[in-house]
Amino acid sequence: MTQQHITLITGASRGIGFSTAEYLAKKGHLVIGLARHAPEKTFPGEFFTVDLSDRDATTETLANLTKQYAFDGVVNNVGIAHPELLEEITLDNFDAVIDLNLRVAIQAVQAVVPLMKAKKWGRIVNISSIAALGAQNRGTYAVSKAGIISLTRTWALELVSSGITVNAVAPGPIDTELFRYYYPSGSEVEKRYLSGVPIGRFGKPSEVAASIGFFFSEEAGYITGQTLFVDGGCTIDTHPYYKAR
Numbered sequence: 721m722t723q724q725h726i727t728l729i730t731g732a733s734r735g736i737g738f739s740t741a742e743y744l745a746k747k748g749h750l751v752i753g754l755a756r757h758a759p760e761k762t763f764p765g766e767f768f769t770v771d772l773s774d775r776d777a778t779t780e781t782l783a784n785l786t787k788q789y790a791f792d793g794v795v796n797n798v799g800i801a802h803p804e805l806l807e808e809i810t811l812d813n814f815d816a817v818i819d820l821n822l823r824v825a826i827q828a829v830q831a832v833v834p835l836m837k838a839k840k841w842g843r844i845v846n847i848s849s850i851a852a853l854g855a856q857n858r859g860t861y862a863v864s865k866a867g868i869i870s871l872t873r874t875w876a877l878e879l880v881s882s883g884i885t886v887n888a889v890a891p892g893p894i895d896t897e898l899f900r901y902y903y904p905s906g907s908e909v910e911k912r913y914l915s916g917v918p919i920g921r922f923g924k925p926s927e928v929a930a931s932i933g934f935f936f937s938e939e940a941g942y943i944t945g946q947t948l949f950v951d952g953g954c955t956i957d958t959h960p961y962y963k964a965r
Contacts, residue, residue, distance in 0.1 A: 725936070726750045726789050727843075728832060730772060730824055731798030733759040735896035736932075737848065739796055739925035742835050743933045746864055752789055753796070754781065772798050772824045773816070774884030784829035791832040793843040793936055796825035801861040803902070813859045818925030822866035825871065833879065842884035843936045846872050850892045850951050865890070885944040887935045892951025894923040926951070 727744055731737040732753030741751045741773050742764050753766030758769055770781040776907075802813040825846060836842025851858050852865040869888055874896045876886040893899060893913055899922070905912045914922065931950045934940055 721840075722776070724750055725793055725843075725894075726746060726752065726791050727795065727852060727936070728752050728785070728791050729795040729797055729827060730828055732763070733757055733900060735930045736891065736894060736925045736965075737795070737797040738763075739929040740797065740932050741927040743926070744793075744936065745870045747933060749793070749936075752785060752791075768849065773820050775819075775823065775827075778824060778827055782827060786831050786835060790839070790884050791835050792839050792841055794828050794832050795843070795932060797870060799825050799847065799861075801866070803857045804860065805857055806859055810862060817860045817864050818867075818958075821861075822867050822871070825868065829875065832922070833882075833884070836884050837882045840883040842879070842882070843949035844872075844879075844884065844886040845873065845932050845935050846886070846888045847932075848888045848890040848947060848948060849889055850955055852890060853955060869959070872947065875946045876895050880944055885935065885941065887940075887943060887945070889928060889935070889946040890947050890949045890951070891928050892923060892949070892954040893917060894925055894928055894950075895927055895941055917951075918956070921952065923950060923952055 728750060729737050729741050732741050738759055741753055745751050745764035753763055753765060753767040756771045758767060768781060770777050772778050796814035800817055829844060838925045846868045849865040850870040852869055853860045854952055855862045872886050873887040879886060903913055917948050927949050931948055
């Protein structure tokens with residue numbers, strides 16, 4: 721009988737995180753979700769409320785969870801952005817973005833890696849962004865997402881001998897609640913952004929979830945240290961971030 725995979729997802733209450741939880745649950749995973757606020761819809765697994773911007777609370781929550789669950793997968797999805805031009809970047813916002821977008825990923829992986837090594841099998845998927853290639857008005861966010869790609873490649877080398885793969889998914893414009901906060905439906909900024917998406921539409925959270933799910937499959941076992949851009953062709957055409965302002 722195949723052992724059930726147990727997967728941790730940060731930032732799991734909505735958007736890509738919630739859709740990934742739904743996707744993996746349908747594939748038979750026991751999904752453990754973390755976020756600051758509880759999801760509005762029924763979570764397809766076990767959900768725990770924690771403010772991941774609080775380092776000590778994160779440490780405590782992860783310590784408790786790793787005593788209860790034998791994790792063999794993690795999706796590092798939680799993240800924030802503070803759109804600011806270079807001259808407007810505040811160090812407090814810089815610290816907040818780098819801390820949540822990178823520190824939480826490090827903490828989560830450090831917590832679950834011993835369990836993965838014991839199983840000699842594991843899957844780590846880090847959520848980056850096309851902003852990692854450079855994004856106007858997104859300097860701090862871009863740095864954090866480029867850092868995610870760098871961590872992905874580094875961890876892949878460090879963990880490959882333990883049967884653990886590490887990959888990243890870098891979404892483009894995905895139709896989530898957070899995306900609509902910055903690009904409201906019918907707005908001029910939405911139209912300008914859409915003009916830079918070759919496929920002619922914004923992505924769905926479920927499409928990103930399916931890409932994440934692929935890296936969890938046995939068929940993806942020979943892939944590690946890679947970044948998959950799920951962006952409707954944005955990164956092979958004029959970068960839409962330059963058209964969106």
